[in-house]
Amino acid sequence: MSVLPYPLLALSLLLMWLIxxxxxxxxxxxxxxxxxxxxxxxxxxxxxxxxxxRWDLLARLLVIVLYDIIQSNIAVVRLILTGxxxxxxxxxxxxxxxxxxxxGLALLAVIxxxxxxxxxxxxxxxxxxxLMHILDVMDETEWIDIVKNRYERLLREIFx
Amino acid sequence: xxxxxxLPLWAAIAVSAxxxxxxxxxxIGMIGFTRLPSFYQRLHAPTLGTSWGTGGVVMxxxxxxxxxxxxxxxxxxxxxxxxxxxxxVTLMLLAQAALxxxxxxxxxxxxxxxxxxTEAARDDAKT
Numbered sequence: 001m002s003v004l005p006y007p008l009l010a011l012s013l014l015l016m017w018l019i020x021x022x023x024x025x026x027x028x029x030x031x032x033x034x035x036x037x038x039x040x041x042x043x044x045x046x047x048x049x050x051x052x053x054r055w056d057l058l059a060r061l062l063v064i065v066l067y068d069i070i071q072s073n074i075a076v077v078r079l080i081l082t083g084x085x086x087x088x089x090x091x092x093x094x095x096x097x098x099x100x101x102x103x104g105l106a107l108l109a110v111i112x113x114x115x116x117x118x119x120x121x122x123x124x125x126x127x128x129x130x131l132m133h134i135l136d137v138m139d140e141t142e143w144i145d146i147v148k149n150r151y152e153r154l155l156r157e158i159f160x
Numbered sequence: 161x162x163x164x165x166x167l168p169l170w171a172a173i174a175v176s177a178x179x180x181x182x183x184x185x186x187x188i189g190m191i192g193f194t195r196l197p198s199f200y201q202r203l204h205a206p207t208l209g210t211s212w213g214t215g216g217v218v219m220x221x222x223x224x225x226x227x228x229x230x231x232x233x234x235x236x237x238x239x240x241x242x243x244x245x246x247x248x249v250t251l252m253l254l255a256q257a258a259l260x261x262x263x264x265x266x267x268x269x270x271x272x273x274x275x276x277x278t279e280a281a282r283d284d285a286k287t
Contacts, residue, residue, distance in 0.1 A: 019235045080192040113248040116207040135204040
């Protein structure tokens with residue numbers, strides 16, 4: 001067993017410790033010890049280890065998602081306050097996904113859930129089909145295009 | 161809170177603006193709860209509070225305590241991160257429960273199980 005089976009997890013734990021307590025040498029040592037012991041206990045659970053291939057694309061995805069969340073916040077606020085525009089309706093939408101990596105799928109779930117107006121309902125892993133619910137839709141193909149080209153393509157490049 | 165009066169004007173304006181944005185979004189999310197007609201539509205309303213609703217309050221808190229404390233305070237970011245990461249779990253549980261109920265009742269507005277659909281399609285192809 002290596003000293004640091006999950007280096008990213010250990011680093012995140014140490015950063016979290018230093019953010020919660022103000023920075024000092026004592027806290028750096030204590031935080032490092034906690035991070036190492038916590039990643040050993042994590043190793044006992046043997047979770048799948050994500051491999052992040054493209055950090056630059058991860059940063060780009062983050063910017064895109066933050067922008068989209070602002071946009072959809074505005075769209076949902078308008079819908080709740082002024083009512084539905086003519087021609088728009090809410091609908092279920094089945095999206096065929098090629099993304100198989102569990103971490104990538106988890107991140108996609110976080111993106112779709114955090115974006116108001118889209119909800120992750122059900123995922124079938126054997127078929128690779130995602131069932132979503134869209135609050136305000138005029139053209140379903142537009143949403144399939146957003147999920148597939150805007151998020152899934154980047155996620156596949158990052159994790160697969 | 162005793163230092164609130166020492167806050168410079170620009171910080172007071174920024175803190176109030178972000179607080180109003182965050183709490184306003186949470187309020188509108190709650191209005192959505194009462195106005196949206198179906199369960200699946202109501203699922204979308206609270207995500208206003210968990211995205212920029214939380215974001216606004218977190219920003220306000222970071223600015224206030226950084227200015228008052230005279231040093232950068234950003235542990236509130238952890239609140240934002242953990243709210244974002246845990247929301248899908250609750251939302252999926254609720255959606256799955258509703259979907260299960262509606263399918264058991266045979267509600268025609270809800271799409272059938274994806275696996276069941278393909279099985280039915282395969283049976284159709286056989287006959």
